[in-house]
Amino acid sequence: MKNRSLALSAIYIWLFAFALIPIALTVAASFLSSSTSELITLPFTLSNYQSLFSPLLLHILLRSLGLALVTTFFCLALAYPFSYFMVKSKHQSLMLLFIIIPFWTSSLIRTYALIAILKFNGLLNTALLKLHIISSPITFLYTNFAVISGLVYTLFPFMVLPLFTNMERFDFRLIEAARDLGASRRQTFWRIFLPSTKPGILSGVMMVFLPAMTLFYIPQILGGARSILIGNLIQNQFLVAGDWPQGAATSIFLTFILLIFMVMYRKPWSKQS
Amino acid sequence: MRAYLAIFLCFLSSGLFAAHRTLNVYGWGGELPRSLIRDFEQETGINIYFSTYDSNETLYAKLHATKQQPVYDVIMPSAYFVERLKNQKFLEKLDKTKLPHLKNIDRSFNGQDYDAFNEHSVPLIWGITGLFYNSKWIKNPPTSWEALWNPGYKHTLMLIDDPREVFGMALLTLGYSPNDINPAHITQAYEKLQALAPNIKLFASDGIKSLMIDEEVHIGPAYNGDAFKAQQENLNIKLVYPEEGYAMWIDCLSIMKNAPHREEAYIFIDFLLRAKSAATIAKKEGHAITNRAGIALLPETTRNNLIIYPPKEVIERSIVQRDMPNNILRLYNYYWQQLKFSL
Amino acid sequence: MKQLIKHGYLSFVFVLLYLPILVLIAYSFNDAHFSLSWHGFTINWYHILFQDEDLWSALINSMLLGFGAASIASLFAFIVCVHLFLQSQTKSSNFLHSTLLMMIILPDIVLGISLLVFFNLAHIKLGFTSLFIAHITFCIPFAIIVIQSRISTLNVDTYHSAIDLGASKLRAMTHIILPMLWPAVLSAFLLCFTLSFDDVIISYFVSGPDFNILPLYIFSLVRMGVTPELNALCSITIGLSMLLVLGAHMLSKKETI
Numbered sequence: 001m002k003n004r005s006l007a008l009s010a011i012y013i014w015l016f017a018f019a020l021i022p023i024a025l026t027v028a029a030s031f032l033s034s035s036t037s038e039l040i041t042l043p044f045t046l047s048n049y050q051s052l053f054s055p056l057l058l059h060i061l062l063r064s065l066g067l068a069l070v071t072t073f074f075c076l077a078l079a080y081p082f083s084y085f086m087v088k089s090k091h092q093s094l095m096l097l098f099i100i101i102p103f104w105t106s107s108l109i110r111t112y113a114l115i116a117i118l119k120f121n122g123l124l125n126t127a128l129l130k131l132h133i134i135s136s137p138i139t140f141l142y143t144n145f146a147v148i149s150g151l152v153y154t155l156f157p158f159m160v161l162p163l164f165t166n167m168e169r170f171d172f173r174l175i176e177a178a179r180d181l182g183a184s185r186r187q188t189f190w191r192i193f194l195p196s197t198k199p200g201i202l203s204g205v206m207m208v209f210l211p212a213m214t215l216f217y218i219p220q221i222l223g224g225a226r227s228i229l230i231g232n233l234i235q236n237q238f239l240v241a242g243d244w245p246q247g248a249a250t251s252i253f254l255t256f257i258l259l260i261f262m263v264m265y266r267k268p269w270s271k272q273s
Numbered sequence: 274m275r276a277y278l279a280i281f282l283c284f285l286s287s288g289l290f291a292a293h294r295t296l297n298v299y300g301w302g303g304e305l306p307r308s309l310i311r312d313f314e315q316e317t318g319i320n321i322y323f324s325t326y327d328s329n330e331t332l333y334a335k336l337h338a339t340k341q342q343p344v345y346d347v348i349m350p351s352a353y354f355v356e357r358l359k360n361q362k363f364l365e366k367l368d369k370t371k372l373p374h375l376k377n378i379d380r381s382f383n384g385q386d387y388d389a390f391n392e393h394s395v396p397l398i399w400g401i402t403g404l405f406y407n408s409k410w411i412k413n414p415p416t417s418w419e420a421l422w423n424p425g426y427k428h429t430l431m432l433i434d435d436p437r438e439v440f441g442m443a444l445l446t447l448g449y450s451p452n453d454i455n456p457a458h459i460t461q462a463y464e465k466l467q468a469l470a471p472n473i474k475l476f477a478s479d480g481i482k483s484l485m486i487d488e489e490v491h492i493g494p495a496y497n498g499d500a501f502k503a504q505q506e507n508l509n510i511k512l513v514y515p516e517e518g519y520a521m522w523i524d525c526l527s528i529m530k531n532a533p534h535r536e537e538a539y540i541f542i543d544f545l546l547r548a549k550s551a552a553t554i555a556k557k558e559g560h561a562i563t564n565r566a567g568i569a570l571l572p573e574t575t576r577n578n579l580i581i582y583p584p585k586e587v588i589e590r591s592i593v594q595r596d597m598p599n600n601i602l603r604l605y606n607y608y609w610q611q612l613k614f615s616l
Numbered sequence: 617m618k619q620l621i622k623h624g625y626l627s628f629v630f631v632l633l634y635l636p637i638l639v640l641i642a643y644s645f646n647d648a649h650f651s652l653s654w655h656g657f658t659i660n661w662y663h664i665l666f667q668d669e670d671l672w673s674a675l676i677n678s679m680l681l682g683f684g685a686a687s688i689a690s691l692f693a694f695i696v697c698v699h700l701f702l703q704s705q706t707k708s709s710n711f712l713h714s715t716l717l718m719m720i721i722l723p724d725i726v727l728g729i730s731l732l733v734f735f736n737l738a739h740i741k742l743g744f745t746s747l748f749i750a751h752i753t754f755c756i757p758f759a760i761i762v763i764q765s766r767i768s769t770l771n772v773d774t775y776h777s778a779i780d781l782g783a784s785k786l787r788a789m790t791h792i793i794l795p796m797l798w799p800a801v802l803s804a805f806l807l808c809f810t811l812s813f814d815d816v817i818i819s820y821f822v823s824g825p826d827f828n829i830l831p832l833y834i835f836s837l838v839r840m841g842v843t844p845e846l847n848a849l850c851s852i853t854i855g856l857s858m859l860l861v862l863g864a865h866m867l868s869k870k871e872t873i
Binding site (some may be wrong): 035039056059060112119120121141142220221223224225226228232233236237238239240241242243244 | 334436602614
């Protein structure tokens with residue numbers, strides 16, 4: 001089917017104008033310099049990329065990767081059984097909407113609500129104290145734990161939606177058939193159910209891991225001085241330092257690393273298999 | 274049915290009338306009360322579109338990116354950004370004859386270095402960065418910035434998320450001005466700040482008042498306006514003006530060069546310069562105003578409050594932040610990045 | 617037993633999800649200005665909220681923007697996904713994938729600033745137009761991912777048979793593929809609406825002065841500290857959404873009976 005309908009061409013033109021060109025501008029900017037009067041100016045230079053090879057960037061990058069991976073793991077662990085149970089229940093669309101509704105409030109306000117829960121004399125500590133699980137309050141806030149909680153909470157529906165749309169299509173008679181043919185529960189899961197949900201997992205992981213790397217307001221509000229991530233660094237470069245070329249370079253570099261990650265990740269999971 | 278039609282026509286006509294004159298104002302969130310803007314709209318019939326930014330740097334970024342087509346008429350940069358924008362020819366030279374209420378501004382705000390003779394800006398709101406502490410947790414009241422380096426304050430320190438404020442504080446402890454441009458001095462300040470690192474709990478940019486009130490942090494630099502408001506909800510919060518000195522910030526009104534609605538901009542600024550408007554700003558948002566006539570309208574408890582309107586000797590020792598040459602700014606930014614992101 | 621596990625786990629997750637929301641609603645009654653601790657009960661903040669005209673216009677603007685952007689982004693995504701699926705992997709589809717991936721990876725601030733620079737160069741006025749374009753653009757990759765996660769389960773033979781039997785491409789698409797993909801498109805729409813409704817950074821850079829949207833309004837107030845008025849707004853948003861959803865659900869139930 002080589003025909004390109006008009007609609008498709010229009011979409012490609014849209015993406016070219018409003019996605020590719022801005023991306024190209026960003027790449028171009030990363031090779032330029034900044035000055036007092038102009039935020040982006042000649043001469044061309046590689047110094048923005050050179051300055052990336054520093055222990056500082058490695059430190060922040062590793063921390064961000066670590067937190068993003070942990071976040072993705074917990075999101076997946078929570079969302080996978082959740083989507084499965086949702087598919088098996090009667091009020092699917094209702095439940096789906098109820099998952100989304102909290103996210104129609106401002107994420108900023110929700111994050112502040114998390115503060116009320118996680119802080120020193122907040123709900124979590126009060127509950128743990130009342131249940132005698134701990135004897136004195138724990139510092140949850142302004143730690144990596146708080147950032148991960150915030151990220152998992154904010155990105156949870158991004159994992160549920162692709163998983164659910166994928167699982168919903170699963171033909172459960174296959175499971176019945178397998179059980180009839182003598183397969184154990186474990187075999188049924190690992191060799192029939194799980195492989196068919198791979199595209200859902202892949203999409204979900206992408207939609208959680210990538211934003212987890214670049215969201216900056218959650219580490220800013222919940223994170224304290226020792227949980228700052230690479231999204232904050234990029235924001236700092238653009239706004240506080242006013243160094244757009246440097247911010248562009250760091251972003252392109254990050255994109256490059258994540259692209260490699262994704263390509264490596266997709267290979268064993270490609271559609272052809 | 275006819276009633277609805279009538280109401281609809283009223284809306285339409287009022288909309289048409291208002292559409293004649295508009296003004297685009299770009300200011301700090303939380304500094305101009307919306308009731309004041311509505312009063313202006315009702316009095317003059319000029320429709321105001323008010324957008325906000327959360328930092329001078331974001332303002333700067335947006336102004337630069339829209340240079341070819343200026344979007345905003347009136348902006349509210351801080352003093353050292355007035356200097357920078359003025360030098361980059363973003364600001365209109367003010368026609369003082371169009372601002373009769375300019376005389377209300379306290380004389381001490383005229384003729385400051387960042388904008389001699391206030392040719393490009395009108396000071397509106399000001400404040401001083403002092404040292405706040407929570408008397409419930411800190412038993413020995415600090416009197417100097419140096420006190421923050423006390424190892425006893427481990428993990429209780431809040432720093433303002435602004436390199437100029439933080440470095441200004443360090444430079445003051447070394448006996449230099451916050452506007453120092455000597456690279457060697459700045460490096461010294463950086464090294465001093467590295468020693469402070471273990472005490473830092475967080476860098477605060479918003480919700481500073483909540484942090485103070487809920488006692489998540491016990492000590493650190495804070496804007497006097499924030500401390501003033503926080504104190505109203507938590508009596509343990511105190512503010513001192515350290516002996517080494519402290520920085521003053523001033524938020525000003527400026528008109529963009531080639532502003533699309535210049536006449537309306539002058540009318541708006543003059544409106545804000547009236548005593549009653551300034552008093553409304555002070556009462557609703559709690560900031561210190563530059564308007565002498567406006568201050569006279571404030572309740573006595575506010576006028577005499579030493580945190581929000583410190584005594585003359587305190588004000589005289591404050592130093593207004595100035596803009597810096599680009600290469601020095603790069604140094605600041607480099608050190609700031611190292612400091613903040615290496616923790 | 618299985619039912620117990622199922623209901624138990626679902627309830628557990630819903631409780632976790634809604635706990636911060638309950639806290640948020642509770643604090644809308646908090647008798648304090650900036651403190652995040654409880655100071656007593658008041659409905660004062662709701663009074664203030666109802667008198668805040670700017671807030672309401674911002675809310676409606678955001679809803680319009682979100683609805684429009686989500687619809688178009690989902691539509692675009694649907695067309696692209698179907699086309700990609702019917703056509704086997706080619707160089708152009710790999711290039712498309714990489715572009716979409718880049719759009720998701722690139723931090724919002726980069727997208728925002730680069731779009732702003734682009735709009736400035738192209739002399740596109742900042743306002744509803746620029747916001748609309750930007751929102752559609754950043755929603756498309758997410759919509760495509762959601763729809764693609766399901767498209768692989770599609771049976772393409774039904775489509776081809778329909779074409780063979782004489783159906784036009786459009787008819788085959790709307791009568792065969794769309795019903796199969798319907799939940800995915802709806803999910804994509806919901807996701808895009810959520811993204812658009814809550815976007816702060818990109819909207820900040822590409823918005824103009826005359827079209828105020830809710831996230832920016834909230835963002836400007838948050839800098840001064842979260843007052844319970846904002847909590848009141850969120851509580852009302854949630855309450856209304858729930859009523860809407862429950863109402864729609866009950867209506868659809870009625871129809872099937």
